[in-house]
Amino acid sequence: MKEAKAELRKIVAFSEKEHEVFVANKKLEIVDFHLQNNPFYQELVGSNNYKNWGDLPVLNKQNLQKPLQERLSKEYSTKNSYVNKTSGSSGTPFIFAKDKYCHALTWASNMYRFGWYGIDFNTSYQARFYGIPMDFIGNKKERFKDFLSHRFRFSIFDLSDSVLEEFLHHFRTKKFDYINGYTSSIVLFAKFLQQKNIVLSTICPSLKVCMVTSEMLFEDDKLLLEMQFGVPIVNEYGASELDLIAFQNKEGEWQVNSETLFVEILDENNQPVPNGTSGRIVITSLFNKAHPFIRYDIGDIGILDEKSTLQNPILKKLIGRTNDVAVLPSGKKSPGLTFYYVTKSIIEDDGNVKEFVIKQTKIDTFEIEYVSEIALNLAQINKIEKAIALYLEPNLNFSFTRKKSLERNNRGKLKQFKSMF
Incomplete structure (x- = not known):
């Protein structure tokens, strides 16, 4: 983690020209690594003699519907890599891997962005609105991880008024610093507060900010959350197999992660579209050596703001999933x-x-x-x-x-x- 945090600080401090050189080098480096060390990617590309970035194939989730062992790079295994599974919200879940350093950079990236709002993962107490395994062992493991990670989990499978009343009791008795979790559940809790005419920050004054993720946040829902929580509402967009993709900055813009990812917006022919035009969101993980995510079509449609630069891309709009x-x-x-x-x-x-x-x-x-x-x-x-x-x-x-x-x-x-x- 120490090394990853130091590298991220260095990348963030680059000038525009230095950042341009950094991205160009990392793109070449990660492609060359996988062409030399990953049989799955070698087969996908078909040749080591690609001339331009645009010659590389666009990966999709269907390409990844094969055993993880067949997709790992040489010298990487499930034992020396971070392995997890996507949620399947796109309809095609799969197991993926990151090498340990890439995974550390993901955490460094999260810590850096949450730090914009005064949140420290080591000390800040999180109210977590997420699902949880229902089997006994899985449930206990997740609760133990929550304890170690300084967070309290609100299980969102039952959101009846009686359960939301219990949620409210926890906010009265615990000193939460921030809320993080699925948009729809948090919005439902805000509607419950609205019915009871309660502003959350008045009963939980330690609350600083609320980060919503994984589902679309509509503008009127954001206004409702701001009104009922009494704290800033931050919209994040990420993918477990990659990293945080975009995170709302203090100016209210969706700032795209340009430190560990390279994000393209492509048309149906895999050609880049001009900023301000909608297209498929295609992402390259610049550091993951265990598993190739190079020109990976995440399955979403979005628009980059016209003022975006390579170093500071702004996601103007996330329209939805391509299969929606x-x-x-x-x-x-x-x-x-x-x-x-x-x-x-x-x-x-x-x-x-x-x-x-x-x-x-x-x-x-x-x-x-x-x-x-x-x-x-x-x-x-x-x-x-x-x-x-x-x-x-x-x-x-x-x-x-x-x-x-x-x-x-x-x-x-x-x-x-x-x-x-």
Whole structure:
């Protein structure tokens, strides 16, 4: 860790020109290493004689659906590497590895960014809104890791009012410094506080900041969190197999990690798009020697701000996942989040609806599942259907199902739009 922190400090201090040289060298170095030492990557590239960066293949998660042992570099094994599994929120989970130094740099990167808000991983007490293994041994191991990491975990598989009341009790009795966890769960807790007319920082004055991750944070939800928590809300975007990809800075911008990653925005032909244009987010891990993540398509669509530079890229917008695009009867393609934005703006006016998800079951058919105090009435349903016809296209079919709770994945994430078509 000491070495990793020192290297990160050095990278952060580079001038723009020094950073340009650093990135160019690291890109060459990591590709050459894997071409020499990784049979999986050698086979993928097909030749050592690539001339340009753009000649290299774009990796996707399907490429990685093979045993980890077949993807590791020479002299690396599951015993001398950090090994973990992705959450599978994209629909294709897989096991990955990082060499120990790369993993240390990931932690150094996290510590550096959280430090912008006065959070010290060694001393600051975290209120953690995450899933947890339900089996006895897995549960105890995770709780022990939480204890060592100075954090208290709120299990998010049951978010009923009685459980949220218990959450509240912990905030009254513990000196939390910050909240970190899945967006949807934290938003649900904020709605509970709103119902009770409680601002969290008044009962937990030690609270400094809240970091949300893994799921989309909408602007009105951010305003709700700021109002009910009484602290700054920070939006982070990361991937367990890589690092923090973007982290909201003190100016409110989503600052992309340019120290341990190289981030590209590519079109359907794997060509870079101009800043300000949407495209696939493709990422290279500049330090991971155990496993190649070179030009790795993470499965998300985003836009880099026009003012972005190589040293200081700014993620202007994260649009969603590539597999969360609705194909409509007219042939039009729309990000699934369009439905979510339109629906959300209508059904949350009175705070009745707690959460909802949208599923496309046929080309013209969508199911909306929601949790609420009172069922949606016909007028509200008609209003939603008219808005979607206006923003997308007419003659789409919707069904509305009120549920006690919504299905989350095994880590507790809520997938807000899913096309099953």
